[in-house]
């Protein structure tokens with residue numbers, strides 16, 4: 001683990017190369033000088049950072065979904081005694097997500113379909129090689145504070161925000177699941193992507209209760225269904241297709257951008 005990872009208490013930082021300059025500070029952290037500087041830069045450079053200048057807005061037209069199972073190979077990602085290894089759960093959700101999207105008429109591309117390590121830059125390259133895509137990265141979370149639980153969805157370009165909110169709303173509607181927040185982040189797979197891109201942290205393996213839930217194949221199925229429903233709804237129906245979208249999960253309440261108070265588990 002790098003010192004940055006220890007400082008932020010989050011293994012994701014090590015693997016996803018988060019750069020805090022554009023990050024909204026965590027709710028329990030005071031804004032630091034870099035954050036104020038980034039705010040100034042964002043104000044001076046409209047359309048550059050927060051609107052994702054290079055990102056093509058395919059959110060209403062995409063026919064391809066790039067499914068990115070986080071980590072893999074020697075990179076376990078998060079792991080805990082009760083939650084197992086993140087890389088396995090991320091792949092399981094991705095593999096369950098694929099047929100749901102394919103069944104709804106989308107072309108699907110997996111950045112990995114087995115326990116192999118793929119460079120972050122390569123993951124973004126795979127996405128950028130597509131003609132008309134969105135990118136969804138699947139992860140599970142980790143914190144030294146074991147009480148923390150709940151799903152988080154990250155995006156970088158503002159065009160990706162509605163999709164991020166929709167995915168979090170769908171996960172929140174799964175019984176027993178908690179939504180934490182939708183937030184901007186400079187994860188490399190988001191930063192290098194030329195398409196709308198979101199990174200879904202499905203839950204905390206470090207939380208005993210949520211970690212145990214997140215380790216189950218049944219829960220992977222529910223998560224895959226929630227993410228698929230959100231993507232299908234976000235896109236809207238294809239023209240000239242007879243393929244029906246799978247039934248959606250119950251309608252989710254809108255999810256705020258600020259952290260919610262923790263629900264009782």
Ligand SMILES: [Zn+2]
Nearest residue numbers: 070077139140
């Ligand atoms: Zn991860």
